[in-house]
Amino acid sequence: MGVRNARPPQPTLEMVAAEAGVSRATVSRVVNGSPKVRPEVVVSVTAAIERLNYVPNRAARSLASRQTQSVALVVPEDMTKFFGDPYFAAVVQGITQRLDESDYTLNLLVASTDPRHKTMRYLRAGNVDGALVISHHTGDSFVADLESTMPVVFGGRPTNDSGANNYFVDVDNIAGSMSGVQHLVDIGRRRIGTITGPVDMPAGIDRLTGFRRVLENAGLATDAVEHADFTAAGAAAATRRLLERCPDIDALFVASDLMATGALGVLAEQGRAVPRDIAVVAYDDSPAAISGSIGMTTVSQPSKEMGFAMADLLLRLLADDETVPHRNIMPTSLVLRESA
Amino acid sequence: MGVRNARPPQPTLEMVAAEAGVSRATVSRVVNGSPKVRPEVVVSVTAAIERLNYVPNRAARSLASRQTQSVALVVPEDMTKFFGDPYFAAVVQGITQRLDESDYTLNLLVASTDPRHKTMRYLRAGNVDGALVISHHTGDSFVADLESTMPVVFGGRPTNDSGANNYFVDVDNIAGSMSGVQHLVDIGRRRIGTITGPVDMPAGIDRLTGFRRVLENAGLATDAVEHADFTAAGAAAATRRLLERCPDIDALFVASDLMATGALGVLAEQGRAVPRDIAVVAYDDSPAAISGSIGMTTVSQPSKEMGFAMADLLLRLLADDETVPHRNIMPTSLVLRESA
DNA sequence: ATGTGGTGTGAGAGCGCTCTCATTTAGGGT
């Protein structure tokens, strides 16, 4: 184990109490902002804390209070995917924004392939009071275990939302994708293809459903579908397959901005002009939508606000707020740029 | 505070001990893999643990052992910057790779503007056994406090590396940038400009120093310098300034791949062909170097390996390994692609 | 029989905090 390179020991509550000439309990009250301490005592205790540069020990505190004041963000994806997609950046930003207003801290658990087990142990070991889960797949069974242990809020409708007792924040992905695809129909496109997200994720499934629904309503073919994995490279490959199979498409609905960057690359490479030859509508309205040489028309979802809402929901759950709604469905809107 | 939505209480060591008919101490030994327990006892205790689905409580453990088995990665940048730059993704990946082999967990602290204080409190509250710091700036005084509290390993030479008792992993940024700039000289460019990183960061300063050194050796002008902030947008603006001030440049050394994407955008926009009109050499060899339409010639640094090395160094420090070297300088190499 | 030296196990004292009570103190009311 090792003796740890010698460090000056941190001051304890006990020491502060001695310094201030009061009991441990009183110092604890001051630290926790209890109203029932005489003002002058508060002052002297605060001074003692200052003098000793005291910081309460988290382990002791959480052992005694059975709370950790921290929450986890569980992301069942590998690092590359997590860092590669600006969508995650936005969500995390929203989450931290809300958390910064509280005194909870965030624990990022990007649980790729193997350490799924390790992550669960970490969570169950009482390291956090609650969890936020984003980008979960059908196969992610660990979620059920998690929910029996602590409050959980999902980003995106959970795959097993049968009981309706899950808490989650989402957009109406079907309506969102419908607005995007409808736009393609409205501008006169008739042979519309799509690059989908993973079909083991609600966001992937629902956006595909929206696509189909619009085309069926319009009496158009719905066979130009290729699946991808929410990565640029995966979308590029899918786009190649699609162009090979359906060379006649005049429009493309891509289930995320990041994937659209991949698709646009292939389109350029094959000499298909956007939007003239092929109009493209993407999804997310993340920075990826405007980083390229051509601005993307995309279904905008308030990713950052969703992160904020998730954290807010969880915090209220942790505060035993009885009034919290189980689901928070946020609005999407179509943002028109150059690609369609 | 709230009573926490009722959850089945987690089993404790005590309960496992009762279940297995041994003492707490023995269960503790089994859990911690002590060799001095009779094999048959190990079996029965393990069975009891399994039966109760026991997971040790981290708070209690760390209170008693004075260790947390987790380390922090402190990044004094805002979220957007952190998520925007693939360099960070690579480093984090390397860190987690090393940590996954151990039983330490990572705590990501992306400490933007305000919560610097909050971060320090978190760290000093004994939440982690040690810290990794990347992307630190001259003004980041909190680092000194940190070092007096726990072992710290830096990614990149610390700004105050006076005492030489800091631990860090880095590349020779001066030599690295020299190799890149020298290449520009070697291919016959004579009016070479640079977009630098922030000059309050060693990586920014050193890469600029390398730039200057090569040009001075070659008897070329070193005035075509514009400062940026390691973001694509910042670099784009700097490139515009530079082209305005020195329209005659025939080569550009950009201090990071991400910044180079911004520079290339401006170059394209202004109709300067790369590499014909302006040859570009970047730095990092991150995915950003190959994601664009033109492959970047770039100074490759082993970002992921550096993350791995940082974590490795810290873990050895935590294990009281006396033999750890204070600094680990890793090699760079020039990767030739199309941009120069 | 007695001693000697392991080796596995249990008892028990904390780790630094919170929180329930009991106790003290001050302030009315009669």
Added chain:
DNA sequence: ACCCTAAATGAGAGCGCTCTCACACCACAT
């Protein structure tokens, strides 16, 4: 003067674990 109440404080029992000892036990040698 008295009692009664309310407010401020302290004493002390844990929270679930680790870790130091002391002890019991079993060879094996004397």
